[in-house]
Amino acid sequence: MIARIMGPSGATERDGSPAELLARFAAGDDAALAALYDRLAARLMGYARTLARTDSDAEEALQEAFLGLVRSRRRLSSVTNAIGYLFAAVRHAALALKRRPSEEALPAAPILDASDPVARAQGVDEANVLLARLPDEQREVVVLKLYAELTFQEIAELLEIPLNTAASRYRYAIARLRDLKGGVP
Amino acid sequence: MNAPEPDPVETWLAGFRPAPPRPELRAIVLEACAAERPRGRRLPWDVLAALAALGLALAVALAIGSTARERLDEASGGPPPPTRAERDADELLHQIRIDDANVRMRLVTALAPSSNGHVTPREWATFH
Numbered sequence: 001m002i003a004r005i006m007g008p009s010g011a012t013e014r015d016g017s018p019a020e021l022l023a024r025f026a027a028g029d030d031a032a033l034a035a036l037y038d039r040l041a042a043r044l045m046g047y048a049r050t051l052a053r054t055d056s057d058a059e060e061a062l063q064e065a066f067l068g069l070v071r072s073r074r075r076l077s078s079v080t081n082a083i084g085y086l087f088a089a090v091r092h093a094a095l096a097l098k099r100r101p102s103e104e105a106l107p108a109a110p111i112l113d114a115s116d117p118v119a120r121a122q123g124v125d126e127a128n129v130l131l132a133r134l135p136d137e138q139r140e141v142v143v144l145k146l147y148a149e150l151t152f153q154e155i156a157e158l159l160e161i162p163l164n165t166a167a168s169r170y171r172y173a174i175a176r177l178r179d180l181k182g183g184v185p
Numbered sequence: 186m187n188a189p190e191p192d193p194v195e196t197w198l199a200g201f202r203p204a205p206p207r208p209e210l211r212a213i214v215l216e217a218c219a220a221e222r223p224r225g226r227r228l229p230w231d232v233l234a235a236l237a238a239l240g241l242a243l244a245v246a247l248a249i250g251s252t253a254r255e256r257l258d259e260a261s262g263g264p265p266p267p268t269r270a271e272r273d274a275d276e277l278l279h280q281i282r283i284d285d286a287n288v289r290m291r292l293v294t295a296l297a298p299s300s301n302g303h304v305t306p307r308e309w310a311t312f313h
Binding site: 030033034037038041042045046047049059062063066067069070071095109110111112113114115116120122124125127131142143146148174177178179185 | 191193194195196197198199200201202203204205206207210211213218219245265275
């Protein structure tokens with residue numbers, strides 16, 4: 001089973017949408033799980049880093065989300081929103097880990113990828129600093145909207161808040177980032 | 186009606202991508218998933234409990250059999266010894282600290298050679 005689950009890395013659009021991959025995994029296609037990881041891991045990890053205190057907690061939350069798929073495999077066919085399901089699983093795991101006492105001192109890695117020279121030239125380091133200065137609730141919505149690519153409706157469902165609240169948190173966050181950016185030399 | 190112009194800060198932020206997880210994490214996560222069993226395949230708790238009760242009953246029966254044989258060897262020439270079923274029942278009741286004539290009678294009946302000579306977990310559950 002390991003070989004079938006691991007599969008080659010680098011899932012593409014041709015492998016199907018996350019919903020299709022989840023349905024395939026539910027139907028017994030082990031390789032679909034690896035494809036799902038390849039499609040969503042970066043987005044899920046970015047969100048996990050937004051919530052977790054440490055990078056290892058973020059990794060654990062990501063792993064828990066995928067383990068949850070295996071544990072619930074027989075029930076996955078009833079999942080109607082694959083992306084929302086996985087983000088909710090990451091959120092649940094990350095918040096549970098956050099409540100756990102931790103002595104680890106290594107903070108979560110920056111949310112945005114600073115390894116790309118082009119991104120660095122465009123100010124990704126500054127963006128990471130500014131995101132870190134947002135209130136948790138606003139940063140979470142910004143990451144879900146811009147980097148997890150969820151709709152406000154999906155964000156509202158995930159966070160169990162009204163749609164208008166999700167949208168207004170995002171607007172406040174952007175306004176705050178605008179102010180902060182103006183203050184950053 | 187035209188859509189509102191995107192905020193320059195929003196456009197700037199949207200140009201970046203989330204940092205990917207370290208490459209080794211893929212193998213770690215997927216290996217953990219391969220080792221994980223779907224919850225539905227695990228043995229139900231009632232089966233596990235029945236197996237545990239069966240193991241306990243077997244251990245008790247073995248202990249009783251050993252003690253009973255030793256006592257039978259010691260008994261020679263005295264008053265008629267109690268039957269094996271009575272000894273086994275008394276030993277079992279002593280071990281679990283139950284002093285109840287009704288339970289003893291039912292246990293002796295269950296342990297008698299005319300019965301199957303042992304107590305099943307289901308029978309035992311009805312004794313106390």
